[in-house]
Amino acid sequence: MSGLTTPLKICQSTNGNLHVPNSSDDIAVLQSALADSIEIEWEVNSTYTAQLTAYDDGSEAFNLLEVQNFVEIAGQWFVIKQIQPDYSGGMTTVAVTLSHIYNEVSRMRCYGADAPIDWGNNGHYGGSGSSSLEVASDDSSQTQQVLPQDILKAMFDGNNWGITYQVIGSFNAVNVDSPYASGSGKDFLDRIIGAWPDCVIYPDNLNIRVYSHDEFYKNYGHRLDYLHDTNEVSLTYDTTSMQNCGRLVGATYSQDSTSDTGLPSGAANKGAAAVQRDAEKYLGVPYVWGGAGGSRGGNPFSGMDCSSFVSQVYKDFGINVPAYTVSLEGCGHQVDSPQTGDMGFYGSHGASYHITLALDSSTMIFEPQPGENCKKEPISWYPPSWWERNDQMASIVAGSDSGNDSGATTTGSKEMYYFAPFWYRNQESYNRWGSFAGGDITSDTIQNRDEMMRYADTQFKLNPDLEIDITLDGNAAPIAGEVIRVEVKPKHFVTTVPMVGYTWHPYSKGAATTETFNSNGKNILDFDNSQTRTVNDIRQQVKTYIANSSTTSSGQETWTESEAEQYANSERN
CATH class of the missing domain: 3.90.1720.10 (endopeptidase domain like (from Nostoc punctiforme))
Structure with a gap:
């Protein structure tokens, strides 16, 4: 099997504890992993997984292919999540599905002041450990202004799992509902993504790195040309998830419904x-x-x-x-x-x-x-x-400041909006695509109508999705977040897009790398312009064909307008 396999490090999980394996661990070398089967798949803030297939060579390493053990692939450690043995023709193989080690934060749990708990003899962090019989007030449910590092600190400071974190780039403090409520490590990371949608969480083993948009997406001067660096470029144009208008509902407050000049108890x-x-x-x-x-x-x-x-x-x-x-x-x-x-x-x-x-x-x-x-x-x-x-x-x-505390209390209140809910549409998106209505856009904290409109624009999906998938000529290592110039010259399509996903076979000599690039308003405009140029070229070809036909053929010397349009559409498709 020489040349078809590649050696991989494998380490047994000890007592289920999470850590990056090091020289103090018993690390075996798996010699029977099929090189072409080893694949890493990544999608921004969503997927970071791997898979491989190995055959039974009777080694200790092969027998360590068990769930929750660790395998190192291209410098990153992955945790085995699923194994599927297959017995055929006297040979045993195992298909292995793995998840990047940082995803194991979903196993961690942090209890804040909203959830008192008696930890007993169990070690803990990130919570007070209060075991009072008094039901605590749920202060964590309030909206608070925080930064990403505040949420990371609340979850991971003092952890005994070996997890560290970095915040790379500049972030503005924003209001977050229940930023420190009890939850798993994944819950805390999801709060960060929800509060700063442009951020990217891209780990290096157990070092969780939270990047601002501008720090993650970088242009290194690379380009991909169709029929030069790649033979396959796939574009998916989709309006399914668009929304550019809806009802906006802002914050409320309580107002007394009766006059009250006394003091509450x-x-x-x-x-x-x-x-x-x-x-x-x-x-x-x-x-x-x-x-x-x-x-x-x-x-x-x-x-x-x-x-x-x-x-x-x-x-x-x-x-x-x-x-x-x-x-x-x-x-x-x-x-x-x-x-x-x-x-x-x-x-x-x-x-x-x-x-x-x-x-x-x-x-x-x-x-x-x-x-x-x-x-x-x-x-x-x-x-x-x-x-x-x-x-x-x-x-x-x-x-009188006499100490008398028996004044009348309020007899009722009513909820009032700071501004009336109103219908809003993003005019630029509407002018281009028409109306795409959706559900309410709400905020418990915004008290200003203009601010609410600006917030709605960040929640709407103002343009169709345009996903670009490119299969490279070879298995070059992808650079997550790289901003690349993409050219499809036959279609006059030129645009610059950030990489938001990839499928990579790091040890294969034949399997190609596939990279996924995200859309934005400019990419869609570039695509529209390319379509317009293509149609104009076809129309010019039709005119030339008609002109030449009129001097060289007999019978019908000219095309009708519908015939010319039909020909243009067939060429365009």
Whole structure:
């Protein structure tokens, strides 16, 4: 079988523990793996698997082909997931299906504060390990502003599986629902992909690497020419999953349905001093854009922004107001000079961008900006554009700070939208392809209509899928994420596309590498232009043919318009 097989390292799993095999492990060399059968398949953020077939040569290594053992292929370790022995003609072969070792994070489990658990004598990480009989409040269900490294840290810091991680490139913090909720390692990685759809997770064994789009997709100056580097280019053009319009539904808040000037049970007392004490208890709480507090609910001490802080202080006194600066403008009337509990707005009416709360006539308290905490400053330090007074808060401020805590509570509330749900379509996509309606685009955090439209454009599928599959002349090693210039000269098709998948036979001398390239708006435009040029060429050929026929043949000297069009269509197909 010399020349038909290739040696592969194989290592037995010890007690089911996950690690990258090293010199301290008992590693055998499998000599009977058929070279042409060894295949690696990768698809961005989806598939990373391998397969091989080996024959029984009576070796120890062949007998290690058991599920959950490790095999090294082209420098990466894979875990055996399925084996299919076949007995035929006196020979035993085994077909083996493997998964990249990083996929084993699906076996890991992290329990956060939302799921108390008694670990007993079992080692654990990533959770408090609390075994209290008290049912914990589900603070993890709140939307929080995070970065990819925050989610990775919560899941993998202190793990005993040998897993490390890197974040490569620049990411903006975004709001994520329940970023630290209990789940598997795969659940945590899926949250990252869901929050940053352009990111790519491409591991090096057990080093999990999260790339930004621009750091993963790189142009190294390579090109693929049809009939030069490849004899097969397949294009798939598909509108099935398109959506360019739908109903947009944004965030909501609770609004009192009855007037209420009293205090809820257990709240602070009446009077200016009570309001001051209540507001000051949040000093030091970090600024978190879109964070908890007030009408948004959740644990305010986990982080608030400027408007949810004001909403929270009002809520502590039984006054429900929205946690959105512009909406708060409608919750009071303008005054010339502030008193305790008044709201100070920055910007113009109807477009305010920041809010503060007056502690007294000369001092204010507020959540400043990302990276800072709730603090107090003199009003003269950064005077608001104007002040507003809420009558319910003013009534409480004017009350006696006597310790009497028996005021009336709210009798009801109703859910209100920050803006009415509305129909939206992306005009550029509509002009090109027509209407492709789909389900609602929703957000629990977006409170601005324009921001909602920008968000919808990121969720829509504005163009058809155009998948390009190229079979190379040979089994060259693919470079995941490489941006390549693709030319199909006979069809006038030239475009630049990123590689998002491949099938590779690293040890074969005959099996060709197949690479898959993703579509974007420019690729589709390039394809449309190539089709237009092809049709124009055919039309010119028809005109030339007609002209030549009129001087050399008898009978019908000209074609009808329908005949010419029929000929053009046949050539085009």
